[in-house]
Amino acid sequence: METNWGNGKKEQNGDRIINLPDPILHQILSSIDMKCVVQMSILSRRLRDLWTYLPYLNFDHELFPIEGNNKKEYFMDFVDRVIFARNGATIQKFQLFGGSYCDFDRIDSWVGVAVRCKVQELHLNFSTRRPVLMLPHSLFTCKSLTVLKFNLGSDSNRPELILPDSSALTGLKTLHLGSFSLVDGELAGKFFSSCPVLETLIITNCSLLTTTKDLHISALQLKKLVIEISVEDYEGFGHIQIFNGPVGCKIKISAPNLTSFRCRDYMARDYTIENICFPYNADMDLILKNQLDNELTALLSDSNELLSESKEIHAKYVVDWLGRFYDVKALSLSSLFIWVISDVRGIIEKGLPAPFFDLRYLKVKTTLYAVTIRGILYLLPRCPCIESLVFEIAGKNYRLSQIYQSWDEAKLNIPAKHYWESLFPSQCSLNHLKSLEIWNLFGYMHEVVLLKFLLKNAPVLERLTIHPSDEWKYDEDNRLVEFGKELQTFPRASPSVKTLLLSPRSKPRPCVHRTANE
Amino acid sequence: MASAKVFVLRTCDGETFEIDESVAYVSETIKNMIEDGFGHDLIPLPNVSSKILLKVIEYCRKHVSNFESSKKTSNGDEKDKDNDSWKKEKEAVPEVEKDAEEKARVEELKEWETTFIDIDQQVLFDLLQAANYLNIKGLLVMAAEKAASMIRGKTPEQIRETFNIKNDFTPEEYEDIRKKDAMNDFTPEEYEEIRKKIADNHFTPEEYEQIRKENAWAIE
Numbered sequence: 001m002e003t004n005w006g007n008g009k010k011e012q013n014g015d016r017i018i019n020l021p022d023p024i025l026h027q028i029l030s031s032i033d034m035k036c037v038v039q040m041s042i043l044s045r046r047l048r049d050l051w052t053y054l055p056y057l058n059f060d061h062e063l064f065p066i067e068g069n070n071k072k073e074y075f076m077d078f079v080d081r082v083i084f085a086r087n088g089a090t091i092q093k094f095q096l097f098g099g100s101y102c103d104f105d106r107i108d109s110w111v112g113v114a115v116r117c118k119v120q121e122l123h124l125n126f127s128t129r130r131p132v133l134m135l136p137h138s139l140f141t142c143k144s145l146t147v148l149k150f151n152l153g154s155d156s157n158r159p160e161l162i163l164p165d166s167s168a169l170t171g172l173k174t175l176h177l178g179s180f181s182l183v184d185g186e187l188a189g190k191f192f193s194s195c196p197v198l199e200t201l202i203i204t205n206c207s208l209l210t211t212t213k214d215l216h217i218s219a220l221q222l223k224k225l226v227i228e229i230s231v232e233d234y235e236g237f238g239h240i241q242i243f244n245g246p247v248g249c250k251i252k253i254s255a256p257n258l259t260s261f262r263c264r265d266y267m268a269r270d271y272t273i274e275n276i277c278f279p280y281n282a283d284m285d286l287i288l289k290n291q292l293d294n295e296l297t298a299l300l301s302d303s304n305e306l307l308s309e310s311k312e313i314h315a316k317y318v319v320d321w322l323g324r325f326y327d328v329k330a331l332s333l334s335s336l337f338i339w340v341i342s343d344v345r346g347i348i349e350k351g352l353p354a355p356f357f358d359l360r361y362l363k364v365k366t367t368l369y370a371v372t373i374r375g376i377l378y379l380l381p382r383c384p385c386i387e388s389l390v391f392e393i394a395g396k397n398y399r400l401s402q403i404y405q406s407w408d409e410a411k412l413n414i415p416a417k418h419y420w421e422s423l424f425p426s427q428c429s430l431n432h433l434k435s436l437e438i439w440n441l442f443g444y445m446h447e448v449v450l451l452k453f454l455l456k457n458a459p460v461l462e463r464l465t466i467h468p469s470d471e472w473k474y475d476e477d478n479r480l481v482e483f484g485k486e487l488q489t490f491p492r493a494s495p496s497v498k499t500l501l502l503s504p505r506s507k508p509r510p511c512v513h514r515t516a517n518e
Numbered sequence: 519m520a521s522a523k524v525f526v527l528r529t530c531d532g533e534t535f536e537i538d539e540s541v542a543y544v545s546e547t548i549k550n551m552i553e554d555g556f557g558h559d560l561i562p563l564p565n566v567s568s569k570i571l572l573k574v575i576e577y578c579r580k581h582v583s584n585f586e587s588s589k590k591t592s593n594g595d596e597k598d599k600d601n602d603s604w605k606k607e608k609e610a611v612p613e614v615e616k617d618a619e620e621k622a623r624v625e626e627l628k629e630w631e632t633t634f635i636d637i638d639q640q641v642l643f644d645l646l647q648a649a650n651y652l653n654i655k656g657l658l659v660m661a662a663e664k665a666a667s668m669i670r671g672k673t674p675e676q677i678r679e680t681f682n683i684k685n686d687f688t689p690e691e692y693e694d695i696r697k698k699d700a701m702n703d704f705t706p707e708e709y710e711e712i713r714k715k716i717a718d719n720h721f722t723p724e725e726y727e728q729i730r731k732e733n734a735w736a737i738e
Contacts, residue, residue, distance in 0.1 A: 016643045017665070017681045024646050027662040032669055039674050042695050043683045060608075095610065123610035149610040178611035204611060228614050262614060332617070365617060392618050439618045467618070 018046045030056040030093065033063045034082055052085050055092035061101040072101045079106070083113050091117040098126035104133065111136045120171075121147040127154040133161055133180070140167040148172060153179035158207050158230065165190040174200040181207035185215035185249045193218040202226040214250040222255040228264040231287060247289070267317045267337065271324055279329030279358045286321065286337045315344040322382075323353045331359055333379075335366030335394060342375030355382045363390040368446055373423050380428055387432050389454070393440040393447070393469070407448040407483065420449040433458040440469040443483060452490050461494040465502070472504035480504070525552065528560045533568040537575055544578035546653035565651050570644045573637075577657050580630065635664045639681070 017025070029037055029050070037051045059079050066074045079096070094114045098107065107126065114122060115138045122145060133152055139145075148169075153159050161180040165187050172195045182188050185208065192201060198219050207230045208215070217225070250270040253261075256277040264285040265271075318341050325331055362383055366372045368391075380386075405416045423446075436454055441447055455461065466487075472480050484501045523539040527548070543549045551561055563571065616624065637645070642661060649658040669677055677683070687695065 015681060015683045016640070018683055020643070020646065021650070024650050024658070024662065027658060028646075028665045028669070031663065031666050036669065040669075040677060042674055042692070043678050043685070045686050047683075048687075048695065097608070097610070125610040151611040176611040176613075202611070202613060204614060226614060264614060363617075363619070390619065437619075467622075 015044070018044050025050075026054060026056065029054055031058060033058050033060050035064060035078070038082070051082065052087070053089040055090055056095075057082065057091060057093070058095045060095075060097040061099045062097065064101075072103075075101045076103065076106050079110060083110060086117075088117055091119040093121040093123070094119050095121075095123040096125065098124070100127055100129075102126050104128055104130060108136045112138045115139060115142040115145075118144040120144055121149075123147075123149040125149075125151040127157070127179070128152060128159055129157055130159050131157075133159040135161075135163070137164070140164050140169060143168060143170050145169055146171050147174040149174070149176040149178075151176075151178035153205075155179070155205070155230075158205065160210075161188075163188050163191040166194040167191060169195050171197065173197055174202075176200075176202040176204070177206070178203075179205040181209070182211050182215070184213055185211040185251075186213035189214070189216040189218075189252075195219070197221050200224040204228040205230045208247075208249045211249045214252060216252045216254070218254040220255075221257060223257055223259045225253065225255065225258060225260070226262040227251070228262075229266065229269075267314075267321065267340065270320070273324050273327070276327040279327055281330040281332075281361075282325060282328045283332040284321075284337065285334045288336060288340075311344055311347060314340050315348045318344055319348055319352060325356060325359070326353060327358060328356070329358050330361035330363075331356075332363040332365065335372060338364060338366050338372045338375035338379075340375075341378055342371045345374065345378045355384050357385055359383045359386060361388040361390075362386055363392065365392040365394060367394045368444070368450065370420075370423060370446075373446065373450060377424065377428070380430065384429065385432050386430065388435040388437075389430075389433060390437045391439065393438065393442065395440075405445040407443050407445050407486070408479070410445055410448070413445070416445060417449070420446045424449065424453045428453075428457045430454065430458045431460065433461055435463045435465075436461060437463075437465045437467075439467045441466050442469050442471060443479070455490050455492040455494075455497070457493060459493040461492065461497050463498050463500070465500045467502050468504040470504055475504075523557075525557050526560045527571065528562050529566050529568040529571050530564050531568050533571075534560065535568075535571060535575060537578070538582075540582045541575065541578045544581055544654055545574075546655075548652060563652075566648045567644065570641070570648045573634075573641070573645055574648055574652065574654070574657065577634065577654070577660075580634075581656055631660060635660060 017028075020028075034051065034057055037054060040047045041049070041051060059075075059082075061071070061075050064071065064075050064078070075098075091114050094110075096102070096107070096110070104126075107124065111122070111124075115136075119142065122139075135150070139148075152161060158179050158181045160183050161177070175192070175195065175198060192198070193216070199221050201217070201219070201222060201224070203226065205228060247266045247269040250272070251265075252272040252274070254275045256275050258276055258280045259278070260281045260283075261273070262283040263271075264287070266289055267286040268289055318337075321337070362379070364376055366376075405413050410417050433454075436458065438447075438451070455464070468480060480501070480503075487499065487501060524536050525539065525542045525548070527535045527537065527542075529535070539552075542552065548561060551557065566574070635642075642664060646658065646661045646665070649661055668680055672680065678685070685692065
């Protein structure tokens, strides 16, 4: 029986999908919601009972076709029925998006069943209203488990998570925990450290406000670590915490095989990163305790005033953090930290660590003000072996954009040009810099001064890549082409620099591409 | 530097293809064959046609694991190692947001993949079979996800039409299944019993003892 697919072809053997071998068919259905798989049972004999032994279980309340007051009961019943009908068949992956449509007791029992079915991957996302949560104890003896992803709460409720201090999770390689708070950092640390083959540990939207005991993570196989602490109103806990003291809980990481560490946390927290065997990548988003400080720094342009905490305290943060980056080969820093560096650069000469000889790649994500340019210029000489430099200029500050001059005003506005140029030292040795990349260039005079400075001081530069900001989309006077031409005239220390000026679209597509010696 | 080793693959329709060692090793099957010593002559692939092998090689070339050329960003992720962009957007635990450079890289890969997998059904099924036989996990996952995208959001009847699935039930069987659905099977009493069975731990006595010992901390 021939059928027209709609592309003009007529196919003879139509139902190839039914005749696919089990592994392929299961893989195809591995991301399909269970309701759909059950409904597919009317299509053919092959699919009739497939839902009772498909080793991938996906339940998503958003795809559940019932609405109204009974949705919760129906949804939980559906999960129960599917689980029961499966009669203990192996589960490779169990994924649940329960939202607020699941009682934790039921989840507890489903996890128990999944464990008995030798589940390998468990992905649970729900938002409980309970203040405290204890994961089912059977979970911690599940030897088949390789991936555990658990999102417990939401921004409005981060339940306290009670973890055991040890486990028999001998196969667990990946652990993600999201939206929770830790009351006992020590116990949590012991738990993380007890997973012998753990390679990826990701903690997001985690609150450490109420723990006083330090979190020690000691993991021999750990490669990727992400710690993202939830930003909370610190002032609310003022009566417990010492305002000028370190953030309560210290974090210690001992991971000889660490390759990547991503951290979003208070600058004030005391971190120790030790026993590292190889240079690793660090992506740091450090914030200040006072939420108002975090916001204000975005508004201030040239202020030399530090906000809530004293310069000395901030200087200590900077010295401590710079000391922690010693083993890093690729470092990414965000604007607040650059801003603080700039503010304290006059008083931190004592006690500074040696330059970062291992650092090859530096990414700076910040708006460019005089303040942040000073901070960047402070850092550059400390990274003598840098090979790749990336600037991601953060979003536009509308207040300041009134003040900032555009690059093509340089001939007219000499005082402004001199002001920006005075920020830069006469030279800086970037003797190993091969690649320079700028994202989200607006075309301000100070951006151009910075660019010129770098070009002049990088004798072995090979590649310059510029991604203009989206604003250039509205460029009707072809100023981008003008800019490109101007770009070719900048003096450069390196004899051959391949310059790529991309067009302002989300997809990188070259708009102007020339070599310097054309 | 010594030139990279080259291997010759022969398809079921008699054509031969030369590929570098690094490209060949993307397929676990071919890798094993080479390691077992079958690389000196032609490597026969009787289950793969030349049309499909071309597609497969295109995939392998894009996904060669080459540490010198792969771009490392500051968070240490190597380029397209696990075909992450093909995983469903919704993740159980949302990870920290990507920055501009990472987003651009993911976008670029997604674009490549969308174009690559824009093929008609027959080629898709051939590709699935080939990826399974050649044991190329990333390709299998990508192709399977394409097939899944043709299922998602459709009613059973629409799915039947898309894939031309023959209804091989007898009329009686069909009626029977239509009535039965995971939602309508059990009486409330039967259902309570089921719930209890799921909630109780149905371990064997030995399993239970072991767990008691390992988890003395948790058992009240």
